[in-house]
Amino acid sequence: MAKLSTLEHLADEHGTPLFIVDHDIIRKNYLAFKEHLPRVQIFYAVKANSDPDIIKTLYDMGSSFDVASMNEFLLVHKNIESLSEKERQKFIWEKIIYANPIKDIKTLKELDSYKPLVTFDNIEEIAKIKQHSPNAGLVLRIKVPNTGAMVELSSKFGAEPGSAVEMIEEAHKQGLVVEGLSFHVGSQTTNFENYIQALSVVAGIIDEAKIKGYKKLKIVDIGGGFPAPYDVNVEPFNNLARRLNSELDRLFDDKIEIIAEPGRYMVATACTSVSSVIGKADREGKRCYYINDGVYHTFSGIIFDHCSYHLQAFKTGPKQICSVFGPTCDALDTISLAEELPELEIGEMLYSENIGAYSRSSSTWFNGFPPASIVHINK
């Protein structure tokens, strides 16, 4: 996180609520991921934070991208518009995956001219792709255990491993090529066993497909889920990396390309929010602070991401347990019912670290309050 004096200075200059993005930390996270998992190509999952400047920084680092809507696709595409037609097509083939297994027909039609790699996980989708995006390459998303992940995804997506080879056959029958397999172990996975089990499921499918004559599977996409160090209970990333590296080498020969779609890991620690106290009251013996950012805004992750964030004051002093609420008229707009804070006056500021993923990107305009302003540092 940036120094406290920097945060205060920026908040004085730009006002609050403010969302501060430190691009040095994004670059550091990118390099750490690469260093720990040298065999894995990084496809940044744009949905974690789709700020165009973040995408630009990762593009400049050489990142590839996971997109899940036409707008996300175009956000990435903006960075390559000055390239030649041939370079652009190469970038889309090699460095973009459209990793939403369900695509509407309009999107498929728009995607077709770009010939992208797209994921699917059901028979109905194969027919849709064949009809509306026949130039796309396919990656089959497999259902894998999401045990203990903060955000579970397996109830919504993924073909049963037992039906995987059938799906590959069906795509083949329709003249499409399945180039690889993907999975997602659930976001903020601290149970590293999920990855180990998923890799073994995928290796089994590749073997079974080979026996049936399908030898074109060359991509293994290990998805996202890599945990951000929100607290001391999260095991260090290099423990996960060590186990992944040995499994990847044991299960897949070097003709198999390994890709990953980290979202949270790249951006969570890179952003800090600064907000101000706009009201205070004592209710049932408890101090309540009302601040100018909340769960409909930068703290949306409390609802959508099942995440919690600590609020800290810039000033020191004896602390008491307080409630902290957002600015809207809804009681759901509650950031914390048990935050330890010193005595704060109206206008004094609070900050919250590690709030870069699934936060401001799902901010709304509810009650007429706009999303926090963004400031980029070390760009």
Ligand SMILES: *Cc1c(COP(=O)(O)O)cnc(C)c1O
């Ligand atoms: C959300 C998502 C990601 C990113 O997940 P993180 O847990 O943030 O790393 C990657 N791939 C797919 C398909 C996703 O839906």
